[in-house]
Amino acid sequence: MKRLEVRAPAKINLYLDVLRKRADGYHNIKSLLLPLALYDQLVLEQGPGAIEVLTQNPTRFRGIPWPISMGSLENNLAGRAAHLLKTMTGYRRGARIFLKKNIPIAGGMGGGSADAAAVLVGLNRLWDTGLTQKELMAIGARLGCDIPALVHGGALEMNGRGERIRPLRLGRKRLWFLLINPGFGISTGDIYTRYTEDLTSPAPPARFASILRGLEEGSLELIAAGLFNALQKTVFQKYPLLKLMHKELAQLKAKGVLLSGTGPTLFALVSTRAQGYELAARVRAALGCPLWMRVIPAGAAAAEA
Numbered sequence: 001m002k003r004l005e006v007r008a009p010a011k012i013n014l015y016l017d018v019l020r021k022r023a024d025g026y027h028n029i030k031s032l033l034l035p036l037a038l039y040d041q042l043v044l045e046q047g048p049g050a051i052e053v054l055t056q057n058p059t060r061f062r063g064i065p066w067p068i069s070m071g072s073l074e075n076n077l078a079g080r081a082a083h084l085l086k087t088m089t090g091y092r093r094g095a096r097i098f099l100k101k102n103i104p105i106a107g108g109m110g111g112g113s114a115d116a117a118a119v120l121v122g123l124n125r126l127w128d129t130g131l132t133q134k135e136l137m138a139i140g141a142r143l144g145c146d147i148p149a150l151v152h153g154g155a156l157e158m159n160g161r162g163e164r165i166r167p168l169r170l171g172r173k174r175l176w177f178l179l180i181n182p183g184f185g186i187s188t189g190d191i192y193t194r195y196t197e198d199l200t201s202p203a204p205p206a207r208f209a210s211i212l213r214g215l216e217e218g219s220l221e222l223i224a225a226g227l228f229n230a231l232q233k234t235v236f237q238k239y240p241l242l243k244l245m246h247k248e249l250a251q252l253k254a255k256g257v258l259l260s261g262t263g264p265t266l267f268a269l270v271s272t273r274a275q276g277y278e279l280a281a282r283v284r285a286a287l288g289c290p291l292w293m294r295v296i297p298a299g300a301a302a303a304e305a
Contacts, residue, residue: 002045002046003043003044003045003046003126004043004044004045004122004125004126005041005042005043005044006041006042006043006044006118006119006121006122007039007040007041007042007118008039008040008041008042008103008111008114008115008117008118008150009035009036009037009038009039009114009150009153009299010035010036010038010039010040010103010109010110010111010114010296011033011034011035011036011109011110011114011146011149011150011260012033012034012036012108012109012177012179012260012261012265012267013031013032013033013034013108013229013258013260013261014032014033014034014211014223014226014227014258015030015031015032015203015207015208015211015226015227015228015229016029016030016031016032016228016229016230016231016261017029017030017031017203017228017230018192018195018197018230018231026145026161027161027192027195028159028160028161029145029158029159029160029161029162030157030158030159030208031157031158031159031162032155032156032157032158032168032208032211032212033110033146033149033155033156033157033158034155034175034215034298035150035153035154035155035298035299036109036177036179036296036297036298036299037296037297037298037299038102038103038109038179038294038296039102039103040099040100040101040102040103040111040114040115040118041099041100041102042078042097042098042099042100042115042118042119042122043097043098044095044096044097044098044119044122044123044126045095045096045097045098046093046094046095046126046127047093047094047095047096048093048094049092049093049094050094051079051082051083051086051094051095051097052094052095052096052097053076053078053079053082053096053097053099054096054097054098054099055098055099055100055101076112077112077113077115077116077143077144077147078097078099078112078115078116078118078119079097080116080143081115081116081117081119081120081123081139081140081143081147082095082097082119082123084139084142084143085119085120085123085124085127085129085131085139086123088139089127089129089131091127091129093127095123095126095127097119099115104181104183104185104265104292105185106185106186106187106188107181107185107186107260107263107264107265108186108259108260108261108262108263108264108265109179109260109261109265110146110150110261112144113143113144113146113147113150114150116140116143116144116147116150117140117147117150117151120136120139120140120147120151121136121151124136133151133152136151137151137152137163141161141163145161145162145163146158146162148162148163148165149162149165152165152167154167154168155167155168155169155170155215155298156168168212168215169215169216170215170216170298171215171216171217171218172218173217173218174218174297174298175215175218175220175223175269175297175298176269176270176271176272176273176275176276176295176296176297176298177267177268177269177270177276177295177296177297177298178254178267178268178270178276178279178280178283178293178294178295179265179266179267179292179293179294179295179296180245180249180265180266180267180268180280180283180291180292180293181264181265181266181291181292181293182241182242182245182264182289182291182292183290183291183292184264185264186235186239186262186263186264187262188261188262191231191234191235191238191262191263192231192262194234194237194238195230195231195234196234203228203230206226207225207226207227207228208226208228209226210222210223210225210226211223211226211227212226214226220255220256220269220271221255223256223269224255224256224269227256227257227258228258229258229259229260229261231259231261231262231263232258232259232263235259235262235263235264236259239263239264242259242263242264242266245266245287246259246266248283248286248287249266249268249283251286252279252282252283252286254268254269254279254283255268255269255270256268256269270295273295273297276295277295280293280295
């Protein structure tokens, strides 16, 4: 095999609680991650020796190009994942990685981590290195806290740094979300540095249980009742535009509005694709500014090669 196409799914956090800072500088978290049918697309090709990452068709934001400079291997997770896999397995050849971004960069939906997970899964197959999923997850953990979960795939509960995961059961009803991104990125590290516990009231345990039951039963009401993000107030404090957007969504009677991860992407629960498009039109009219918006269902069990 000389060429392989891989899809890297985005994710949202239906629940994210920050528990305490660890001795290693990271935070312990409790989170509920849900993959979406929104994908970055990667083409992996056998190469002579080096790892090369290229960009195809940069994502466009309402007609305005989003320039993507992949830079050196140290500056992009896809390249670092390939290099680390090569180093860990002793593989002698290289790879060219063509990446088309559809997930907003630094948008709180795990795009960079999803790309790294997809590279690990895809190159393991392309190079025939024979690593197990557990071994790929361990390599991913050296690159980012949520990469093991994205290598595993599916709806998951995450604990610790994110390395302790538990698969969750989803009902048969399809879940739809309106995603809204204002077109700028947010540094995850910066938000965790700014986070203080006094900004957020502790989440009642019943909230997490409500989401779990809602996912099993396909109940938007139960999911909406449990949504929680301990970082949301910290993000809103630095980026008041997002607080305004959240307020407008609430005034439009959107159901279950929450910031995903460290943002800036906000999401709202919708019953159907048509309802999502209707809400998107109302949001655009209310805010009167360019926004990246998509109506996307939950999907994708894992990176697909």
